[in-house]
Amino acid sequence: LGPRVHLRPPPHLPALPIIGSLLSLRSDRPPHILFQSLQETYGPTYSLMLGAQRVLLVNHHVHAKEVLLKKGKLFAGRARSVTTDVLTRGGKDIAFGDYSPTWRLHRKLVHGALCLFGEGTASIEKIVCQQSQSLCAVVSEAASRGLDLDLGPELTRAVTNVICALCFNSSYRRGDAELQSMLSYSQGIVDTVAKDSLVDIFPWLQMFPNADLRLLKDCVAARDRLLQKKYDEHKADYSDHVQRDLLDALLRAKRSAENNNTTAAAAGLSDDHVLMTVGDIFGAGVETTATVLKWAITYLIHYPQVQKRIQEELDRRVGLDRTPQVSDRGCLPYLEATIREVLRIRPVAPLLIPHVALADTSVGHFTVNKGDRVIINLWSLHHDEKEWKNPEIFDPGRFLDTDGSGPALPSPSYLPFGAGVRVCLGESLAKMELFLFLSWTLQRFTFSVPGGRPLPSLEGKFGVVLQPPKYEVHATPRAGWES
Numbered sequence: 101l102g103p104r105v106h107l108r109p110p111p112h113l114p115a116l117p118i119i120g121s122l123l124s125l126r127s128d129r130p131p132h133i134l135f136q137s138l139q140e141t142y143g144p145t146y147s148l149m150l151g152a153q154r155v156l157l158v159n160h161h162v163h164a165k166e167v168l169l170k171k172g173k174l175f176a177g178r179a180r181s182v183t184t185d186v187l188t189r190g191g192k193d194i195a196f197g198d199y200s201p202t203w204r205l206h207r208k209l210v211h212g213a214l215c216l217f218g219e220g221t222a223s224i225e226k227i228v229c230q231q232s233q234s235l236c237a238v239v240s241e242a243a244s245r246g247l248d249l250d251l252g253p254e255l256t257r258a259v260t261n262v263i264c265a266l267c268f269n270s271s272y273r274r275g276d277a278e279l280q281s282m283l284s285y286s287q288g289i290v291d292t293v294a295k296d297s298l299v300d301i302f303p304w305l306q307m308f309p310n311a312d313l314r315l316l317k318d319c320v321a322a323r324d325r326l327l328q329k330k331y332d333e334h335k336a337d338y339s340d341h342v343q344r345d346l347l348d349a350l351l352r353a354k355r356s357a358e359n360n361n362t363t364a365a366a367a368g369l370s371d372d373h374v375l376m377t378v379g380d381i382f383g384a385g386v387e388t389t390a391t392v393l394k395w396a397i398t399y400l401i402h403y404p405q406v407q408k409r410i411q412e413e414l415d416r417r418v419g420l421d422r423t424p425q426v427s428d429r430g431c432l433p434y435l436e437a438t439i440r441e442v443l444r445i446r447p448v449a450p451l452l453i454p455h456v457a458l459a460d461t462s463v464g465h466f467t468v469n470k471g472d473r474v475i476i477n478l479w480s481l482h483h484d485e486k487e488w489k490n491p492e493i494f495d496p497g498r499f500l501d502t503d504g505s506g507p508a509l510p511s512p513s514y515l516p517f518g519a520g521v522r523v524c525l526g527e528s529l530a531k532m533e534l535f536l537f538l539s540w541t542l543q544r545f546t547f548s549v550p551g552g553r554p555l556p557s558l559e560g561k562f563g564v565v566l567q568p569p570k571y572e573v574h575a576t577p578r579a580g581w582e583s
């Protein structure tokens with residue numbers, strides 16, 4: 101008798117024909133919180149039906165790691181949906197593209213291009229420091245004129261310029277029209293794509309175009325115009341001898357396949373694939389990092405004592421005579437712990453991107469069928485009361501070792517970037533950006549809400565990324581940085 105004998109289907113929510121478990125999912129709470137609370141009735145791993153689609157929900161780290169790491173390849177598939185197909189021309193990108201040789205090739209190409217840039221990470225560091233400098237100049241200018249500022253667009257411009265440099269070897273000035281258009285189409289996409297909106301649950305609803313789908317299509321069209329323009333420019337002055345950016349790296353791979361008498365399409369390097377890969381990196385590079393920076397500032401405003409302790413650490417370890425650099429990371433453990441805590445308490449992608457089982461398999465003692473979707477509820481992992489004391493309290497101290505001198509990983513229930521074959525491709529870039537942008541700004545400014553205004557909400561707006569609210573901050577230059 102093998103262990104398989106004990107396999108059984110997971111507990112499941114009630115389901116009706118056609119509408120599936122929709123009646124049990126009616127709620128005014130966002131999906132990650134609803135899925136977390138359903139554990140009380142069904143246990144940490146359960147299944148439900150979205151229309152005719154079976155979905156497995158995983159709310160505990162042991163099963164999450166079985167899916168992502170131990171059986172990573174078996175669960176590396178992605179589902180198609182109406183909205184992600186609009187965004188990615190039918191899954192021709194990395195994040196929403198199914199497991200395939202093409203997907204693997206594009207991950208490898210991006211990874212290689214980002215590493216090349218990194219050569220000792222010096223040149224990415226230089227780009228991020230330039231943008232930190234420019235960000236600080238804008239904040240300083242507002243502060244000197246006594247103006248409060250919505251930091252959101254400023255942080256977004258800074259991270260956009262970093263990813264623009266890496267993807268397209270270009271950057272934007274404040275107020276640039278193309279940047280403005282990018283900010284607004286990207287928000288439109290974040291608001292509409294991959295939400296398990298009715299269109300995604302009932303594919304036949306697309307015959308009745310709804311407002312979300314219209315908005316998404318318009319925003320994607322605007323994005324595609326921008327991507328196409330960059331692509332045409334790069335093709336026009338492409339050279340085999342210089343690789344300026346990610347787009348050049350992809351073009352080089354495409355040319356080399358073509359020189360070997362393989363058609364670009366056969367090699368997985370059609371124009372569509374190249375454009376969608378750059379679109380992913382550009383989109384992921386902007387929306388994720390900008391979102392975390394906004395959450396970080398929001399929490400620092402709520403917890404001024406944390407802000408003060410980071411600044412004291414900066415004063416001690418970096419001082420006033422120079423700006424922070426990547427090599428300071430090791431000696432600023434409290435800042436590092438704060439970044440980890442922000443990523444815990446408000447994970448950018450609280451449900452990751454749904455995975456798909458590529459074969460019949462199992463999770464724990466539960467059977468999983470080929471084609472089932474698997475949603476890892478990162479929110480549940482990061483708010484598990486057995487793993488995290490008072491999970492809704494923001495406390496960077498949890499990520500410090502006992503004597504407070506170095507960072508620590510207090511629980512295995514922590515996966516802000518996912519894990520395994522589908523792990524985030526931008527983890528090290530994102531961490532470097534978070535560290536540099538936060539250390540540069542906190543060295544110079546103290547952030548607070550303008551006098552008399554309420555603190556910004558910590559609730560977050562659920563979508564393909566979990567977004568903080570918009571609000572204005574007051575920046576006070578620190579001693580030695582008054583201009």
Ligand code: HEM
Pocket residue numbers: 194195196207380381382384385386388389392443447448449452453454516517518519521522523524525526527529530531
């Ligand atoms: C995927 C988190 C920044 C590129 C993911 C996933 C998570 C994640 C949770 C999904 C993993 C899964 O489905 O199992 C984050 C966080 C970031 C961040 C918290 C910032 C702090 C970035 C950046 C880039 C990027 C800067 C681009 C350079 C990607 C890509 C995927 C991905 C391409 C899809 C991977 C695949 O499906 O094979 N990220 N990410 N991310 N991320 Fe990130």
Ligand code: PLO
Pocket residue numbers: 195285286287289290293323379380381382383384387388448449452453564565
């Ligand atoms: C963000 C809006 C852009 O206009 C398009 C885009 C591309 C890639 C997506 C990203 C959006 C949101 C965050 C995603 C990323 C791929 C990986 C990343 C989903 C929709 C995460 C956090 O998983």
